[in-house]
Amino acid sequence: MNVAVMKTKAEQAISESFEVAAAKLPGSAAVQARRAQAIGAFSGLGLPHRRIEEWKYTDLRANLKEVLPAAVEDKTPLTIAELIVALGPLAHVDAHRIVFVNGHYRAGLSDTADAAGLTISTIGKALQSASEEVLAGLASTPEGGDAVEALNTAFMTDGAIVEVAKGVAVDKPLLMIFVRAGSEANAVTVRNLINTGEGASATLIEADIVLPGAVRDAHLNTLTEVSVGKGATLDHVKVAVDEGKSLHLSNWEVRLAADASYRGFQFSSGLGFARNGINVLFNGEGSKLDLSGAYLARHSEHVDTTLVVDHAVPHCESRELFKGVLDGHGRGVFQGKIIVRPDAQKTDGKQMSQALMLSEDAEFDSKPELEIYADDVVCGHGTTSAELDPDLLFYCRSRGIPEKEARALMIESFIGEALDKVEHEGLREALASYAMQWLGRSRHG
Numbered sequence: 001m002n003v004a005v006m007k008t009k010a011e012q013a014i015s016e017s018f019e020v021a022a023a024k025l026p027g028s029a030a031v032q033a034r035r036a037q038a039i040g041a042f043s044g045l046g047l048p049h050r051r052i053e054e055w056k057y058t059d060l061r062a063n064l065k066e067v068l069p070a071a072v073e074d075k076t077p078l079t080i081a082e083l084i085v086a087l088g089p090l091a092h093v094d095a096h097r098i099v100f101v102n103g104h105y106r107a108g109l110s111d112t113a114d115a116a117g118l119t120i121s122t123i124g125k126a127l128q129s130a131s132e133e134v135l136a137g138l139a140s141t142p143e144g145g146d147a148v149e150a151l152n153t154a155f156m157t158d159g160a161i162v163e164v165a166k167g168v169a170v171d172k173p174l175l176m177i178f179v180r181a182g183s184e185a186n187a188v189t190v191r192n193l194i195n196t197g198e199g200a201s202a203t204l205i206e207a208d209i210v211l212p213g214a215v216r217d218a219h220l221n222t223l224t225e226v227s228v229g230k231g232a233t234l235d236h237v238k239v240a241v242d243e244g245k246s247l248h249l250s251n252w253e254v255r256l257a258a259d260a261s262y263r264g265f266q267f268s269s270g271l272g273f274a275r276n277g278i279n280v281l282f283n284g285e286g287s288k289l290d291l292s293g294a295y296l297a298r299h300s301e302h303v304d305t306t307l308v309v310d311h312a313v314p315h316c317e318s319r320e321l322f323k324g325v326l327d328g329h330g331r332g333v334f335q336g337k338i339i340v341r342p343d344a345q346k347t348d349g350k351q352m353s354q355a356l357m358l359s360e361d362a363e364f365d366s367k368p369e370l371e372i373y374a375d376d377v378v379c380g381h382g383t384t385s386a387e388l389d390p391d392l393l394f395y396c397r398s399r400g401i402p403e404k405e406a407r408a409l410m411i412e413s414f415i416g417e418a419l420d421k422v423e424h425e426g427l428r429e430a431l432a433s434y435a436m437q438w439l440g441r442s443r444h445g
Helices: 009-024 027-047 080-092 123-129 131-140 147-155 390-398 403-419 425-441
Strands: 096-101 118-122 158-166 174-182 188-194 202-209 217-229 233-241 247-256 263-269 273-282 290-295 302-311 317-326 333-342 348-357 364-374 378-384
Touching: 009 027, 027 131, 027 147, 080 174, 080 202, 080 425, 118 123, 123 158, 123 188, 123 333, 147 217, 147 247, 158 202, 174 188, 174 217, 174 247, 188 202, 188 233, 202 217, 202 302, 202 390, 217 233, 217 263, 233 247, 233 273, 233 425, 247 263, 247 403, 263 273, 273 290, 290 302, 290 333, 290 425, 302 317, 302 403, 317 333, 317 364, 317 403, 333 378, 348 364, 348 403, 364 378, 378 425, 390 403, 403 425
Parallel strands: 096 174, 158 188, 174 202, 188 217, 202 233, 217 247, 233 263, 247 273, 263 290, 273 302, 290 317, 302 333, 317 348, 333 364, 348 378
Antiparallel strands: 118 158
């Protein structure tokens, strides 16, 4: 006997929203068929909820009450001057620039003319011709997979396609800017494809920012697929700064070839309800991974970082360090799984997650995991949560430092260990500036 599964109002509304938007979404007949397949997969899966182990701390079904219309087009006016204001500290980072406003490419705001070694195009344009590259990317979300990624395939409007040429060291970072602007609340869905050629090196920055005065309620679903070629090096940093009301769903899918080096960093501040998923697969021996991040949450903000590092081959190294600062009723979630496959001998993997609690009402849930099927490995994980050290605070005050400033210095020192993972000096300073701005608004800062 078949038992019908009751859908929530939000799940029904998502399917109805797709029916309304489908004809306006970019893509050839082949792409439209892939979109229909994806929304069908979502209908079978439904929104993730707490009975799914990977989502036990972040119940999207319970928290998604209203479904916003898809941002299938955008004509919101935006000037370079307004963009610079919205970028804040990131405006001082010297970088090539590609800009998307409410999920749609803006050539007039972008600057990639002198990006030697980079081939940059957009998903929106590629979908129209249904290129093999784009269709291969869409195939990463099969039926029975992740519901959020299925929605990304169904609704995506645009995004960046970036190719780093073989053997090229790109002179400065590529800044991919995703701006929320205007007064209409909508759901933005973007897909990025990043390919770093053999022996190449580059720095990539994803920035999710908000134009001052823009609508505060918004939904964002972004998926970035990254391929790092043999012997290549990629530094990949994501900066997401908002005003505490947005729904932010993000996924990174990373594949590493032999002898590749990938350094990923995520910075989150002011995200109302966020889920940052990171999946890394070692495809070649001798590769190195360094994943890290810092997140700041207060009021009733919720930030979930869930990652899976899959050591599928021998002789690879992975390091993960994530730090969170939680104030008010802020909640942080960290779920980190390291998998070592049976043939992945000589694996070296270490993971640490730490949270600093500034309020008795703050909450931190941490679930580090090791799945080891090989015997010649060195692996470990740990997690801690604590308040500010009262003895250290007293020491600072005894040296004439006001309590407010002493707290800020201690918090800055705590997250500084994670920020130091960012090798680009200008970018590291920009992230520190974002953190200090948050501390200045915090009741403890």
